[in-house]
Amino acid sequence: MRRQVKLEGRVTGVCRPGELLAIMGASGAGKTTLLNVLTHRNNDKLRITGDLFVNGRRVDPDTLTSRSAYVQQDDLFIGLITVREQLIFQAMVRMDRHLTYYQRMSRVDEVISELGLTKCADTKIGVPGRIKGISGGEMKRLAFACEVLTNPPLMLCDEPTSGLDSFMAQNVVAVMKNMAERGKTIISTIHQPSSEVYAMFDRVLLMAEGRVAFLGEVDAAYEFFSRINMPCPPNYNPADFFISTLAVQPGKEDGCRKAINMICDEFTKSEEGVNIEKAVKENSTEGEAEGYDSLVDVEVKKSPYKASWWCQFRTVLWRSWLEVIREPMLIKVRFFQVMAIALLIGIIYFRQQLTQEGVTNINGALFLLLTNMTFQNVFGVINTFCAQLPLFLREHFNGMYRTDVYFLSKMVSELPFHIFYPFAFVAIAYYMVGFTNDVVDFFICATVVILVANCAVSFGYMISCMSKNLSIALAIASPLIIPLMLFGGFFLNSGSTPVYLTWLKYLSWFSYGNEALLLNQWADVKSIACRANETCYPDGHAVLSFLHYESGTIAANIASLVALLVGYRALGLLRATREDL
Structure with missing residues (x-):
């Protein structure tokens, strides 16, 4: 089984089954680029010409990727x-x-x-x-x-020994060697291998400036460089010698490139280079008459995913749940944060009475419930997708799961905490502040706060999907939240909203949440204490009328919060699906 690669007509090579082929060269020689071309990754800024052949049959990158494995440099x-x-x-x-x-x-x-x-x-x-x-x-x-x-019958590895000591590097290369001995084709880039590691390779491909300087047996490399009067010194690590010989040294760029071109030209004219070109042509011709082998004789399905949608969702959800519950410190910190702020609000607004001053204080406490749940949850989830973007991109483009599966799994795995924390927050603050002493009103208040918290979570998800990194997400979060908060009905009376900015009110969960909580608090209040010679709200209806909420209903506001919750998450999902996060 042979693999042939061409990059703009400058790289041609053959790798056979049961072989461990090491690609070596100085930094910038084109090693990783060659692997990316083989696997059709990160090639947006490259103009690529040439063909990929497997057993002499031309294959497209998708077919090759589906039947091969790529071990990337970053773990x-x-x-x-x-x-x-x-x-x-x-x-x-x-x-x-x-x-x-x-x-x-x-x-x-x-x-x-x-x-x-x-x-x-x-x-x-x-x-x-x-x-x-x-x-x-x-x-x-x-x-x-x-x-x-x-x-997989073919494995490509990008500097698998990077960052390891010589002993661990030798162990990793031994693993690749064992896989090759079982009939697999292993192609790997290697950076500065030791002499012991170098001796484990079957063949070596030396690259310089995007060209092939040598391709052949390990021992044959010594002979080739000796023939062109560049012998490797005795008792010298051959890998170090070849890499330093093919490197472009600062201050000597012209001389180094001239020497590199000479070496590459000599190899092209050498017996090894001629044999490679001959083998490539022969196998290409033979392949046209032969059938596909096990690597290429596969039906290319419309879907690149091996698992069904439900299996993907169940598996990614399982991993996401493990990730959530195995952060006990984070869970505890967020729990104590919620408890501490709830107690603080309860102490500051402790046992408010139905007086004129109490109206202002109660309204302020209700709005504080909304603002706390908003900022706590938006900034709590804003790094959900940004932090794992590199991992997601790798797994997604490896055909492991769909974007919507990842999005929904992360959302469902975190949902129990986004329900429990707001409920616990209301359970502490509600009776300490002295809101209406009615169980039904308590559960309505808790429902509204939970919905507001999840609207904020949805908004955080959307921002996270819109942003390429955490810094951008944090930078744009506050400027987007502040206008929504200003039109929430506390800082600006609902009836005073400028006509040309009315649309912002309909995008604000502050507006719907504040109205729902005020209706729940004041709709059934029949009397509010008032002192003589004082401008008073005689009852709860007067409070709602002043705030222009007298015609609203709790059900309509709850429905609007649900619509915003779904809408922001849908926008986040669409953005993620379109841009792959």
Whole structure:
């Protein structure tokens, strides 16, 4: 089985099954770009010409990607789940849908054993600086384990030894070597390998300035450079010698590029280079007459996803829930934050009476319920999607799950807390302040505050989906919230809203929430105490009339809050789906 690659006519190569091919070169030589071309990733700014051949048959990048695995340089995981849970997640969304749960779990156990992850199988992956987890070598092996679950015949690895010491790097390369010996084709970029690691490679591809400087057996590289009068010194790491020889050194750019072009030209004319070109042409011709093999003889489905929508949702929701409940400190901090603010409001407004001063104080306390639930929840979820954007993009473009699945899973996993916290907040503040002493009114107030909190969460989700990073999300959140708060009916009387800004009131959950809470508080109040020679509100209806809420209904405002809740989340979902976050 042979793989051929061409990049703008400047790179041509062949890799066979059972081989570990190492791509080496100085920084900027084009190693990662070559892998990205093979897997059709991050190529938006490149103009690519050439063909991909598998066993002599031309294939498109999507077909190659569906039957290969790409171990990227950065290890991106959810640090709060264990190694086994990570592999179970991968097995559920990446393996063929006809496989049973038992078969998937058997494959997970098999991969854990093969890659030496048994000791850390039930250890959390870890979050740097916060949660101690597995080691760097185990992290790299886990990255391999995620990719080999589907048993792909072709694997591409981008600098899998980056950041590891020589011993761990040798272990990782040994893993790749073992996979190659089982018949897989392994193509990997390597940065500064030790001499022991270099000796483990079957073949090496040396690149410089986007061109092939050498491609062939490891020992043949010595002979080639000796023939062009650039012999590797004895007792010298050959990898270091080749990389330094093919590097463009500062201050010597012209001389280095001239030497690189000479080396590349010599290789093209050499016996090795001629044989590669000949092998490419022969296999391309043979492939036209032969049938597809197991790698390319696959039906390209309209959907790139292996799992059904429901399976994706169930699996991503399971992982999201684990992520939420395994942040006990965050849960405790948010709980105590809610309790502390509720107690503070209750103490400041303790036992308000139905007097003229009490009207102002009660209205202020009601609006404080809305503002606290808004800012606490908007800024509590605003990093939900920004923080995990790189992980989402990688998993989404690997065909693991849909954008809407990820969005809905995150939303559902956090929903219980977005109901419990507002209810606990109202339960403490309601009777301390002295709102209406009626159980039905209490539950109406709690319902309104819960809906307001979830409207704020929806708004936070929308901002998070609109923003490419957390800094932008935090920068635009307050300027968007303040106008909605100003038209909430507390700072500006509802009847005084300028006509040309009336539309803002209909987008504000402050407006609907404030009106609903005021109606719930004052609609049944028949008498308000008043002193002589004092301008008074005689009853609750007068308060509502002054605020221009006398014709409103609680049901209509609750319905409007539900509409805003759904609307903001729908806008967030549409934005996420359109822009892939």
